[in-house]
């Protein structure tokens with residue numbers, strides 16, 4: 001369907017974007033989610049503020065304690081970047097699992113983590129990694145800059161950004177190893193479930209960051225499960241029980257890809273595979 005008539009403006013800087021946004025104006029980055037919703041009339045917009053050419057939001061930077069990605073960095077860039085692959089393999093894998101090459105070439109990490117509350121929900125693969133890693137979302141609005149916990153951002157029921165705010169960057173703390181597992185029948189379908197694990201050496205033990213996606217309608221961090229793995233070990237029966245407890249309240253629909261019982265049953269397997277792969281990735285065992 002053709003989109004209805006709307007206005008289009010291009011922002012020159014993050015502060016320019018913050019000035020242009022608000023009311024019925026929203027940001028467009030890669031446009032891979034927003035144009036679909038506008039054409040389907042599931043989203044009514046007066047003005048699109050194009051932030052995709054703001055070069056200062058297009059970067060990948062490794063610091064002593066974090067990996068920082070500018071909001072308009074494309075998914076294709078993140079998937080292929082050697083710094084991301086070496087320092088947060090889960091993020092490179094997740095970005096590389098989004099849709100197809102055309103969408104990854106245009107779609108951005110900032111747009112991807114907004115996937116939770118846009119009408120055309122397709123999961124948000126990057127958001128699951130942000131949640132597991134304990135990452136932060138940096139935003140800028142007319143009132144200045146602030147940071148939001150990534151896990152809360154991607155699990156929010158409605159858009160947590162104030163009118164006029166844009167995401168400027170995603171910040172991931174450094175981990176020793178990480179892995180992202182997404183189970184789907186075909187590469188680009190909506191999927192059956194996903195799990196991200198991040199691991200770090202902690203004395204004789206490990207610290208674990210864990211989140212699951214594509215099961216419930218949000219990506220959710222599983223802190224109690226992570227603590228159980230740290231104390232009892234990955235293969236302990238208590239881990240399976242902790243996953244059952246943590247996911248009991250999930251809304252898990254049956255789809256053409258798998259029924260709800262299967263999707264629940266496969267979650268412990270995905271978690272086990274993700275943590276195992278993260279330990280291997282970090283050279284921890």
Ligand SMILES: Cc1cc2nc3c(=O)[nH]c(=O)nc-3n(C[C@H](O)[C@H](O)[C@H](O)COP(=O)(O)OP(=O)(O)OC[C@H]3O[C@@H](n4cnc5c(N)ncnc54)[C@H](O)[C@@H]3O)c2cc1C
Nearest residue numbers: 029030031032033034099107108110111114122124125167
């Ligand atoms: C066929 C198809 C398959 C898909 N498959 C997947 C998939 O497998 N996995 C997956 O995770 N996603 C998938 N998607 C969803 C989506 O295309 C991608 O997540 C994409 O990365 C969105 O990024 P974008 O830059 O194109 O966002 P846009 O479409 O430009 O924006 C999406 C939303 O985010 C907001 N937004 C964008 N950037 C910012 C910012 N910096 N600050 C504030 N708000 C912002 C926009 O206002 C809009 O509400 C799919 C989409 C389609 C159409």
